[in-house]
Amino acid sequence: MKALRYAALVLLTLLFVSPLVFVVLTSLKTAREAVKTPPSWIPDPFTTQAYDRILTATDTPVFRWFLNSMIAATANAALVVVTSALAAYALARLEFRGKKVVFALIVSTLFVPPVILVIPNYEIVGRLFWLDTLLAIIVPTAAGAFGVFFLRQFFAGLPLELEESAFLDGANRWQVFTRIVLPLSKPALATLGLLSFLTNWNDFLWPVYVLFSPENQTLQAGLSTLQSANSVRYDLLMAGAVVASVPVLLLYLIAQRFVIEGVSRSGLKG
Amino acid sequence: MTRRGSSLTAWLFLAPYLLLFGAFVLLPILLGLWISLHNWDFTLPGKPFVGLDNYKALFDSGSVSFDPFWKSMQATGIFTLFTVPLLIVVPLAVALVMNEKFRGRNIFRAVYFAPYVLGVAVVGVMWRFLLDRNIGAVNSYLGAIGLPDDTAWLSSVPAAWVALVGVTVWWTLGFNAVIYLAGLQDIPLELYEAARVDGASRWSAFWHITLPSLRPVTMFVTLITIIASANMFGQSFIMTNGAPAQDTRTAIFYIAETGLQNFQMGEAAAASWILTVALMLLSAIVFALFRLRGTMEDA
Numbered sequence: 001m002k003a004l005r006y007a008a009l010v011l012l013t014l015l016f017v018s019p020l021v022f023v024v025l026t027s028l029k030t031a032r033e034a035v036k037t038p039p040s041w042i043p044d045p046f047t048t049q050a051y052d053r054i055l056t057a058t059d060t061p062v063f064r065w066f067l068n069s070m071i072a073a074t075a076n077a078a079l080v081v082v083t084s085a086l087a088a089y090a091l092a093r094l095e096f097r098g099k100k101v102v103f104a105l106i107v108s109t110l111f112v113p114p115v116i117l118v119i120p121n122y123e124i125v126g127r128l129f130w131l132d133t134l135l136a137i138i139v140p141t142a143a144g145a146f147g148v149f150f151l152r153q154f155f156a157g158l159p160l161e162l163e164e165s166a167f168l169d170g171a172n173r174w175q176v177f178t179r180i181v182l183p184l185s186k187p188a189l190a191t192l193g194l195l196s197f198l199t200n201w202n203d204f205l206w207p208v209y210v211l212f213s214p215e216n217q218t219l220q221a222g223l224s225t226l227q228s229a230n231s232v233r234y235d236l237l238m239a240g241a242v243v244a245s246v247p248v249l250l251l252y253l254i255a256q257r258f259v260i261e262g263v264s265r266s267g268l269k270g
Numbered sequence: 271m272t273r274r275g276s277s278l279t280a281w282l283f284l285a286p287y288l289l290l291f292g293a294f295v296l297l298p299i300l301l302g303l304w305i306s307l308h309n310w311d312f313t314l315p316g317k318p319f320v321g322l323d324n325y326k327a328l329f330d331s332g333s334v335s336f337d338p339f340w341k342s343m344q345a346t347g348i349f350t351l352f353t354v355p356l357l358i359v360v361p362l363a364v365a366l367v368m369n370e371k372f373r374g375r376n377i378f379r380a381v382y383f384a385p386y387v388l389g390v391a392v393v394g395v396m397w398r399f400l401l402d403r404n405i406g407a408v409n410s411y412l413g414a415i416g417l418p419d420d421t422a423w424l425s426s427v428p429a430a431w432v433a434l435v436g437v438t439v440w441w442t443l444g445f446n447a448v449i450y451l452a453g454l455q456d457i458p459l460e461l462y463e464a465a466r467v468d469g470a471s472r473w474s475a476f477w478h479i480t481l482p483s484l485r486p487v488t489m490f491v492t493l494i495t496i497i498a499s500a501n502m503f504g505q506s507f508i509m510t511n512g513a514p515a516q517d518t519r520t521a522i523f524y525i526a527e528t529g530l531q532n533f534q535m536g537e538a539a540a541a542s543w544i545l546t547v548a549l550m551l552l553s554a555i556v557f558a559l560f561r562l563r564g565t566m567e568d569a
Binding site: 220 | 287305310372378379385404445449479504511527550
């Protein structure tokens with residue numbers, strides 16, 4: 001039984017890992033070896049010419065895309081964490097008229113299919129003169145309801161006593177929020193920031209249509225440009241795929257626990 | 271103490287998020303409806319009101335939009351029909367295997383989840399390469415074990431559906447498995463102890479304890495998987511580009527092309543409302559089925 005389970009797990013692991021390894025190895029091959037049949041695994045010779053080529057090409061500025069994606073995903077994660085934390089705290093701890101309505105309104109959009117927002121948001125972003133700029137990638141997606149919902153549940157579960165005693169010591173609402181609640185919530189804030197970063201980094205349909213200039217693409221949208229420009233240069237395409245994956249995979253390796261816990265908790269609250 | 275602070279404070283805390291929420295979620299939902307009632311081209315100044323004409327065109331078999339739209343709806347339907355059951359059952363099986371304590375468990379879990387952190391563009395570009403008819407590794411290895419080695423995975427149906435569904439399962443299996451795993455870990459062990467004392471087999475414990483306890487989690491997984499599958503875009507865009515003959519061009523692909531490339535935004539907005547209503551109906555049915563099943567078991 002035990003042996004059977006390990007056999008199944010190892011087989012599944014191969015199915016997940018071998019395509020990724022093969023892609024990395026292909027990115028280190030010459031153009032000709034990359035399309036050789038039957039495929040060979042070990043590059044002969046090892047070469048970084050695919051990376052040299054894509055990182056310096058001017059019509060497909062991969063390094064520029066990398067910077068764009070970094071800026072957009074970081075700014076988006078920051079915007080989500082700040083605005084969601086503020087709103088979630090009000091919904092978890094403050095009393096005001098209309099609270100139930102506001103919360104119900106926000107939660108009800110959790111299951112709204114994203115397709116409904118695409119056309120009108122294009123119009124709105126156009127009116128704001130944000131088309132073909134990173135603002136179009138950073139701001140609209142920060143309006144999603146998940147962050148507020150996720151942090152509200154977390155804040156509501158914190159012990160009230162700490163906040164109580166801070167009030168007795170003369171702290172005001174803002175001080176309690178920034179000095180007691182936020183420090184206690186670091187894991188939840190980190191999880192939300194990571195998930196937002198990953199989602200924004202990997203967003204595809206929206207950047208494909210709202211960014212036009214080659215130098216304004218994000219990495220994911222740029223990959224499809226790279227594919228159209230080099231449809232059979234698989235050495236270049238795989239190098240592009242590797243460059244687009246390294247930051248998220250590194251982030252995932254370092255903060256795997258947060259990412260996985262964030263995802264699993266999103267299910268329990270659903 | 272919750273009384274402390276005025277409601278002004280609360281609204282100040284809420285303001286930044288509500289501004290975003292209003293501008294990019296609530297307003298678009300209404301604006302989308304409004305756009306769908308017009309002949310709306312983003313690039314032209316005049317946007318004449320046309321009433322329900324955009325909807326009528328999509329339902330009128332004589333109009334030019336009828337065939338491409340419903341073909342794309344059919345593509346989304348086929349994709350959803352095959353991915354959803356697979357992404358409900360396979361991740362559950364993986365989660366069940368992972369739910370027992372054994373060495374290296376966290377490493378396996380991290381490996382299965384890893385593809386999910388890659389974007390759809392990366393996943394699409396890499397599998398387009400691996401599934402290439404002539405130089406792809408998949409056909410090469412299939413040939414090596416005596417199977418057909420010239421399947422056109424990206425340009426013929428049904429092979430393209432197998433490819434799109436298979437790659438999507440590979441990509442998101444770990445995501446659903448992680449949600450199931452958290453659900454499994456919340457089931458009290460005493461339930462299984464009691465069943466064992468009563469002499470229940472593992473199989474019957476699975477049917478009578480595991481599955482019923484997991485119902486809310488399964489429902490959540492089903493709903494988010496339906497929404498994700500019905501919004502499939504990147505896999506088609508990158509791997510098949512809709513081929514063959516736009517058979518694999520999904521509804522959202524059609525909507526994006528119509529609205530954001532050809533700028534027939536009125537018609538595209540109408541199409542997105544039709545897709546959304548269809549999705550909401552489907553979600554409501556799924557929800558009702560899970561509720562019904564629940565009340566039957568409680569009775």
